[in-house]
Amino acid sequence: MKKLLLIAFLTVLTSKAQVLTGQRAYTRADTLRGSLRTERNFDVKKYHLDITVHPAKKFINGSNTIEFIPHENLSTIQIDLFDNMNVDSITHHGKQLNYIREFNAVFINGNFKKGAKDRIVFYYSGNPIIAKRAPWDGGFVFTKDANGNDWIATACQGTGASLWWPNKDHQSDEPEEGMSIKVAVPNGLMNVSNGRFKGNKDLGNGFTRWDWEVRNPINNYDVALNIGDYVHFGETYKGLDLDYYVLRYNLDKAKIQFEEVKPMMDCFQEKFGQYPFKEDGYKLVETPHLGMEHQSAVAYGNKYKKGYMGSDLSGTGVGLKWDFIIIHETGHEWFGNSLTSSDIADMWIHESFTAYSENVYTECRWGYEDGQKYVNGTAKMIQNDIPIIGDYGVNSEGSGDMYYKGALMLNTIRHIIDNDTKWWTILRSYAEHFKHQIISTKDVVDYFEKESGLKLKPVFDQYLRYTKIPTLEIQQDGKDILYRWNADVANFNMPVDVSLQSEPKRLTPTTKWKKLKKSRVDDLKVMTSEFYINVKRM
Template sequence: MRRLFISTLIVFTALLQANAQLLQGKHTFSRADTLRGMLTPLRTCYDINYYHLDVKVDIDSKSVSGSNEFNFTATTDFKQLQFDLFSNLTIEKVVYKNQELPFKREFNAVFVTFPATIKKGAKDKFEVFYAGNPVIARKPPWDGGFIFSKDEAGAPWVSVACQGFGASSWWPTKEHQSDEVDSVLISISVPKDLQEVSNGRLRSIADKPDGYKQYNWFVANPINNYNITFYIGKYAHWKDLYKGEDGDLTLDFWSLKADSAKARPHWDADVKPMLKAFEHWFGPYPFYKDGYKLVQAPHLGMEHQSAVAYGNQFKMGYLGNDLSGSGWGLKFDFITVHESGHEWFGNNITSKDIADMWIHESFTNYSEALMVESIYGKKASTAYVEGIRHKIQNDIPIIGAYHVNHEGSGDMYYKGANMVHTIRQLIQNDEKFRQILRGLNKTFYHQTVTTAQIENYISKESGLKLSKIFDQYLRTIQVPTLNYHIKDGKLTYRWTNVVEGFDMPVKVSLTPGTFSFIYPTTTFKTTAIKGIDESSFKADPNFYILLMKKDK
């Protein structure tokens, strides 16, 4: 079966190679894309320090109304800046020092002009008042927007998921991943017979007019705007503590009341072993100040910082399925593990540009295997990583186009995880590999980063030249192919289907029962081989490569 799969994939990959340039050239970007994705002087002129988001959610009319206060520090002298709000939402006014400011809109960008120059280093603020009907998601969380649903008893169950789609689809914000707000007060008003859960810690609940209650949640750590969220429904709530590397971590669980009987034993069994595994591999949970919450949501899941969205129906695997086909994917709840893994990669370390989303997804996808390894051992995790390869498409490069809010291929998940696993084999020291993962989370703690920063850190700390390996797996759709031939006790081999200068070492079967390193380049090399012929020759399956016999 494996040989049939590899042969088929070789043909498929060859076809993709021929069309690689065409695939990469199919995207046409607009002025709206640039306004959303580009860091222009009208965005870099100010650094966001604090938001107070104050929103009323009217479930009957599927509308929102309220305000957001922008507190910022000027990074240069300026008189005009850009913030973002979808054009289907109405801006009622922009207020600065009790004065309404003039503004103009272009697509989803809003340009505000101040009455006088704001000087570099000045700390200032303005407030935006708005209202309207936000976009309703068609297929959340993959398609962004609001979710107006109902629980089994017919009570409202409402939330939002907007990664990639944009937080500005429902509230005014500086819509760029590179600038995380340092802290935020989230005030959400909902009908008084419902509860509301957001990121961070609950500070207060206040009665409001017309039968509403306002829930005030404060996030003390930096947070990206797509992670700011709410969950509205009739919830059961219970608490616990995890004795973590940085002390007591508060755990809060919010399930629908109707599901609490099955939710509690399911989550109680999963969460603490998961946190232990992740702290071992990645370092302390990054948001002790805000705690850890798991909240049942009316969609499958999302990595909402300190308030992880859960919708996996309290099943093991992915809605009861094993994505790896190895059997190990049914040993854990995929959504709990994957979305919580993002607390380290995605929320603690965040890519500046969405084109670099592999930094979020590749490491988090690999976190699933590391959790399996921590509980069931290395053989199990290896089987899991090998198993997810069948989901790799090799359609377009993993890294997307920069400055236009464009993600790369979905291969950032499964192929990205296999790249990380392959690099682990090259490091040849699991403890060193673990310290690199922990070092990433310590070095880039609460920061936004570029691909270059991550590549350079791993290369430096591993002591390996990895630039061509990153180029190969992140920037092309080509799978490295070891072209080989065995004759008269000698193995002849070279890399094909690779970027120029690719010289990654790989382990192969030079003798029965063992794997040894060889050092291919794109030029044929020869080495002695014993007790192995072309039918029994193998590459170590821990490496994501293909094998192809050389034409005789």
């Protein structure tokens, strides 16, 4: 859930966080972060994070044990940690290793053998970046709750998890064996992180350590700390553990608001398949920032309101029927957390499908017409400024249009397929087929083409790789109508539904003029609520 939009009103309304958009003058630091260099040619198997958080000093210290398998013999590996943080030492089988730092990359010298599972222990400390306006920018949030208790959280999507813990900070590599997260905080506070709670221990020094275990692969930016005076409640719903951690004085409100999780899970599991992290359970955790899709520990800061902080992003009223943060951030459990793009240039794979999940939930609860009203209402936020797909290998995302332009693209593809049974089957099988996998735009396009039996690549390309949306040009030619597509993709073709004298009809325009005989332009209505296009009557 990231950045957005340039218009001040939309900046207030949209739940985006740290996005690196529109950048074109790339630096050495961008390449070190975004490219898969030789020094990154290893597969992370598991992280063991063990740290202490000192709220008064806004300071953290501890270690991360990194288990990995090199894909070739390596004399140097790259681990990422922001340069404002201290590297205290790095050990390999008890011996200290030498390293050099360049920007936010740490190059560690050693003898790492191809195919042999290995581990290093990375000790570090420092004052991590403090977010100025999380989750729009990345960092720690150090604040107080209404009772004066410390309330701390992390949000680092886009900016990078390495702003507060050392890791291979590239989206293409998740630890297949999961992660251990141990966080010591001052007595009286609780830390809630991803995965299952394994217990807590009073360390006898004024701190209590809270232990969590993640069994599934996890994105680095999803790893989260949530520290506060939390209370817990929950239940098992249809075999899935639902756990909630909220500030003590918000317990009653949360018990009412979080009831929405159950119909949401019914909808999403029907449309997208089983919740992909059942082994780790599902949590909502109240946070001092708006929200984030932290895997199995979804950050919630919508202040127990419907819509987006009490507003409707679609402007139709439909978005006030449900809690935006619960729905959107949980949609990411399927799209972004389970299936993940290999490069953040392809972050539309996360955001377009998740924005579309808002429409899916609306339709599940209130029917097709409300779903279409909502998704079409979000078109007002689209800028068509730069392409949705960013530049590869330099840690750069494309346009914020990856949210609602992407959702409207998917709604268009649904109507191109023109068979809802088939559409819902494809959408669910897509989420299940790529469960816990790292994928690319090509993987998505190939899958939808194969399962639909349609040539959809020109459609994906036009919406994702160009700023303009297709324009259907129409003109009267004597007693006939001429029509064609005006688009950037060469030989663009896409069917579109129209109504001619109130009778439904499907046209198959190309970039060359076609003729609709004995018809008048005034009798033609284009179904722009089903197809996100422009219409130009010439």
